[in-house]
Amino acid sequence: MATSIDRPDEQFKIVIEHSGAVPAADIGAILLGLDRAFTRFVRSRSGGQLEGELGVREVRHGCIEVVLEAIASTDKLLDAGAYLAPFASHLIEIAKAALDLEGPTRGPKADQKLVGDIARPVANGHARQINLVIHGNPTFNITPDVASQLIERLIPAPKETKALLPPRLPPSPLMLGDAEHIELASRGLDGTAMEVDDQWYARLVSGGGVLVPIFNQGRDILIHRGLYRFHGYAAQGVRGEVVGINITGALRLDGTA
Known part of the structure; x- marks a missing residue:
């Protein structure tokens, strides 16, 4: 099977590395959130001149590789497609800002939640790692420790449950046993x-x-x-x-x- 690096023509792909079944609800939440966020992103960046949706072009076996593409009317398809890689970069910027514990989070709240949802399968142990791939390059890797930080920063626990949470344990070496x-x-x-x-x-x-x-x-x-x-x-x-x-x-x- 061709790797992410071998397919630079694919503008945006999500690669889920897993050892067992990944809940369909997790993947469904990610895809639905991506579609809604992409529509908002295109509308905002185009000044309301363009409507775009997100489609799944291909799902590959092995690792779960979800290849995404833009959907629009025939005369606007190329225009919508031009926003796909910038949209992926936008999500990665939100993730990187969330990992900067000294700085504020960035991006709309809905997009922050989406990044947290993308990280959720790793945080819950359903996936080993998730790679966000732009033009064939693994641009952002969500490992277990990164996933837990994204969830904590971008999807905070309700106030009434925070008092019930156990103290946070020191981080463990998750990349290496x-x-x-x-x-x-x-x-x-x-x-x-x-x-x-x-x-x-x-x-x-x-x-x-x-x-x-x-x-x-x-x-x-x-x-x-x-x-x-x-x-x-x-x-x-x-x-x-x-x-x-x-x-x-x-x-x-x-x-x-």
């Missing part, structure tokens, strides 16, 4: 190096397909789609959450080192 932490620092972890928009990722064999950002690759020169044994340690965010890995060594397994 305890055993993987030890192996990364000792014998190493095997995985494929992938470069997307000048950012390197490791798709670890033990990681179920999740793209783990590489923040420091040391002196090693990585090859895109090369198979390596990575040595290093976890990279942590300001809250102690694992946000990727720092590489101290990378042994090429499918060619010369």
